[in-house]
Amino acid sequence: MPVNGVGVTAVAVAAARALESDRPDALVVDPWAAALVRASAVAVPFPERWPDDLDAVPAVEQSLLLGATYIGMRTRFIDDELRAGALRQIAILGSGLDTRAWRLDWPAGTRVFELDSPEVVTFLSGTMDAVAPAPTADRRVVAADVTAPWASAMVRSGFGPGEPTHWVLEGLLPYLSSPDQSALLDDVIDLSAPGSRAVIERAPALTDTPETRERLQTFALATGIPFDELLARTDPPDPARVLAAAGWTVAEVSVADLEHRYDRPLVADRSASTADQRGGFVTAVKG
Numbered sequence: 001m002p003v004n005g006v007g008v009t010a011v012a013v014a015a016a017r018a019l020e021s022d023r024p025d026a027l028v029v030d031p032w033a034a035a036l037v038r039a040s041a042v043a044v045p046f047p048e049r050w051p052d053d054l055d056a057v058p059a060v061e062q063s064l065l066l067g068a069t070y071i072g073m074r075t076r077f078i079d080d081e082l083r084a085g086a087l088r089q090i091a092i093l094g095s096g097l098d099t100r101a102w103r104l105d106w107p108a109g110t111r112v113f114e115l116d117s118p119e120v121v122t123f124l125s126g127t128m129d130a131v132a133p134a135p136t137a138d139r140r141v142v143a144a145d146v147t148a149p150w151a152s153a154m155v156r157s158g159f160g161p162g163e164p165t166h167w168v169l170e171g172l173l174p175y176l177s178s179p180d181q182s183a184l185l186d187d188v189i190d191l192s193a194p195g196s197r198a199v200i201e202r203a204p205a206l207t208d209t210p211e212t213r214e215r216l217q218t219f220a221l222a223t224g225i226p227f228d229e230l231l232a233r234t235d236p237p238d239p240a241r242v243l244a245a246a247g248w249t250v251a252e253v254s255v256a257d258l259e260h261r262y263d264r265p266l267v268a269d270r271s272a273s274t275a276d277q278r279g280g281f282v283t284a285v286k287g
């Protein structure tokens, strides 16, 4: 089953996790990321090994390597949030090729719901069946589109809206229009029992200018990764505000906070989405 369209971005994230796993100072080790990239047959131009000298590699590759540096921190941050939350119901929306259902040491009885397009979830399940042992969580797959009603598909897969959920929105909001982002945040709020938590990567507010389009298209052409799908979003909702207005206790974590926490400066980042254009994270707890 080929992966194409926006699913290619999930392969790019897996390639970044593969590279992270190869770093001597890896924040995350994903033993299956490289196999997923290979099986996807998507030609993501990431090198498979971390280079000895970053300055010696071509500019586009350098941008991808530095983007991978960010993905390493993002992945580790969300892993840490999930461990700290220790909830037994996890819902990963736009889960892509996320391997947390296998990678993390989940408490017994934890159910991990992964929601993505049919093609992406089918590809992940089929490939992991071939290369990985059984997941360490009770993994439930939901083939759905978050811009259409998706709650009933979750419930059919065993999701319990009466139980606290840890929601993960990682690398998803940037692919949704502003109204779809707002609707999705409302859905998450409606489906959350008291004690629920969320970790959300914000969609940076890209201003719709010819320069922005040109930059994203150029990078997409150079890499084959459809960054130009990140159509400029004017006025995206601020998840911190939306969740706080719904009574959740909210914290904001910037990319600079991650750089400090993991001692990983992104100062040299010249990728299509540099640190200052990344939105950072919102974490929230429903009291």
Ligand SMILES: C[S@@+](CC[C@H](N)C(=O)[O-])C[C@H]1O[C@@H](n2cnc3c(N)ncnc32)[C@H](O)[C@@H]1O
Pocket: 006, 007, 009, 010, 013, 014, 093, 094, 095, 096, 097, 098, 115, 116, 117, 120, 144, 145, 146, 147, 170, 171, 172, 175, 176
């Ligand atoms: C950049 S990837 C991130 C994947 C994963 N969260 C990670 O960080 O590895 C974005 C994912 O969002 C999924 N996605 C985009 N729009 C979606 C939608 N409307 N409904 C469900 N999934 C969607 C894509 O298929 C893709 O797998």
